[in-house]
Amino acid sequence: xxxxxxxxxxxxxxxxxxxxxxxxxxxxxxxxxxxxxxxxxxxxxxxxxxxxxxxxxxxxxxxxxxxxxxxxxxxxxxxxxxxxxxxxxxxxxxxxxxxxxxxxxxxxxxxxxxxxxxxxxxxxxxxxxxxxxxxxxxxxxxxxxxxxxxxxxxxxxxxxxxxxxxxxxxxxxxxxxxxxxxxxxxxxxxxxxxxxxxxxxxxxxxxxxxxxxxxxxxxxxxx
Amino acid sequence: xxxxxxxxxxxxxxxxxxxxxxxxxxxxxxxxxxxxxxxxxxxxxxxxxxxxxxxxxxxxxxxxxxxxxxxxxxxxxxxxxxxxxxxxxxxxxxxxxxxxxxxxxxxxxxxxxxxxxxxxxxxxxxxxxxxxxxxxxxxxxxxxxxxxxxxxxxxxxxxxxxxxxxxxxxxxxxxxxxxxxxxxxxxxxxxxxxxxxxxxxxxxxxxxxxxxxxxxxxxxxxxxxxxxxxxxxxxxxxxxxxxxxxxxxxxxxxxxxxxxxxxxxxxxxxxxxxxxxxxxxxxxxxxxxxxxxxxxxxxxxxxxxxxxxxxxxx
Numbered sequence: 001x002x003x004x005x006x007x008x009x010x011x012x013x014x015x016x017x018x019x020x021x022x023x024x025x026x027x028x029x030x031x032x033x034x035x036x037x038x039x040x041x042x043x044x045x046x047x048x049x050x051x052x053x054x055x056x057x058x059x060x061x062x063x064x065x066x067x068x069x070x071x072x073x074x075x076x077x078x079x080x081x082x083x084x085x086x087x088x089x090x091x092x093x094x095x096x097x098x099x100x101x102x103x104x105x106x107x108x109x110x111x112x113x114x115x116x117x118x119x120x121x122x123x124x125x126x127x128x129x130x131x132x133x134x135x136x137x138x139x140x141x142x143x144x145x146x147x148x149x150x151x152x153x154x155x156x157x158x159x160x161x162x163x164x165x166x167x168x169x170x171x172x173x174x175x176x177x178x179x180x181x182x183x184x185x186x187x188x189x190x191x192x193x194x195x196x197x198x199x200x201x202x203x204x205x206x207x208x209x210x211x212x213x214x215x216x217x218x219x220x221x222x223x
Numbered sequence: 224x225x226x227x228x229x230x231x232x233x234x235x236x237x238x239x240x241x242x243x244x245x246x247x248x249x250x251x252x253x254x255x256x257x258x259x260x261x262x263x264x265x266x267x268x269x270x271x272x273x274x275x276x277x278x279x280x281x282x283x284x285x286x287x288x289x290x291x292x293x294x295x296x297x298x299x300x301x302x303x304x305x306x307x308x309x310x311x312x313x314x315x316x317x318x319x320x321x322x323x324x325x326x327x328x329x330x331x332x333x334x335x336x337x338x339x340x341x342x343x344x345x346x347x348x349x350x351x352x353x354x355x356x357x358x359x360x361x362x363x364x365x366x367x368x369x370x371x372x373x374x375x376x377x378x379x380x381x382x383x384x385x386x387x388x389x390x391x392x393x394x395x396x397x398x399x400x401x402x403x404x405x406x407x408x409x410x411x412x413x414x415x416x417x418x419x420x421x422x423x424x425x426x427x428x429x430x431x432x433x434x435x436x437x438x439x440x441x442x443x444x445x446x447x448x449x450x451x452x453x454x455x456x457x458x459x460x461x462x463x464x465x466x467x468x469x470x471x472x473x474x475x476x477x478x479x480x481x482x483x484x485x486x487x488x489x490x491x492x493x494x495x496x497x498x499x500x501x502x503x504x505x506x507x508x509x510x511x512x513x514x515x516x517x518x519x520x521x522x523x524x525x526x527x528x529x530x531x532x533x534x535x536x537x
Binding site for chain 1: 402531
């Protein structure tokens, strides 16, 4: 079987879309984190495939960094938080039911495609770059939709992380962010996960309870 | 014309022969995940043979519908089986292979099954029919969109031509085909009443949809109903297999080609059946009101496929 790398990239896009659609409806938190990890892994693969095609070396670092931070560290921390807050599922949806969320996200992909097709087609080298931009921005919007339609803090965090994945995808294909900015963004993400971990379960409790609940986290500050 | 008659005979015989096997295989796969040995692979054949020998009992309130619907059901599905070539793709014949005709045949079978459920006058049957119709009212638009997408991707309305194209495609991993396969898989799960939607093994009032309609059938009638369900499953599996991985399907009739195609299809079908069995064991049945979320996933993928296709040749 001979692969044309661009086709490989397109197949990976399809899989990224699948993970996004699953994220919208998934209720079990641990599966949600695994889906996020899978999505990030797919992004790393896309970066590697693009490296193979274009030879921009930054992409290799980007892939490595993505695997290290988003496939290993962040899901690990999220899983730890999930164990500490004794919540296994996020069952509540605000404003939108999962069904309408999916319909709206399909519409979002369409709108992004439509609005980009007016000016991006001529600019980009190959259609796959255009497609990457569309997928990236759609992923950002789908992440926003997740933040918007979920009630629990921890799923909102996952929504935010998805948005960042979208930005990464977009930057890989169109903008080509400097590598240092990528590193900064990922650092930001890790800090964000840690801080919102503390806030996420503190929000619904009083200060006294909050302190008691915070105790399990002291292992991060000891040593 | 004789070659076409030969195709119809061979294909129908093949479908009839292997359909019960896949039902047993799914049961077997489920049993493995539960640490059991499961029924023997030929169990479904034995069960059908046993039912064929039994006497038919009709409820006193039932009408002629109850008597003819098993035959109609089986006839509709056997007619539909001509549309999905599993061994070789025949010469084009008028109207055979049209996507929407295929869908109507499936829906026709479903309609008579629901009528039979109502006809016996038991509350369970009526409930099952009502649920089945509710679910199909929601899934039917999605099915039509998915098949329309299929027609759009392959630029033809004829199933046979679609399969010939996907067989001739140089690249097996076409993203559009991959996307549409996800939708087709969801449809396979829904239409054959598999677990997130319906539990095929339960006879509990609260959870059953499909089984409730068959409750009043007995003897050969029940055997025909079960067989038609198995055939429907094989057809939808065949559709998915022929679109996603058609390797082995013969383009012309010939003893070697047909033999290879038969072995390949049984192999691929068995893999798919085991996958379905594993997926069924790993999921819990969904609440009825959560089902639209599942259907909408199929719709989402169909929609995105059209988008991918519009974007250019992918």
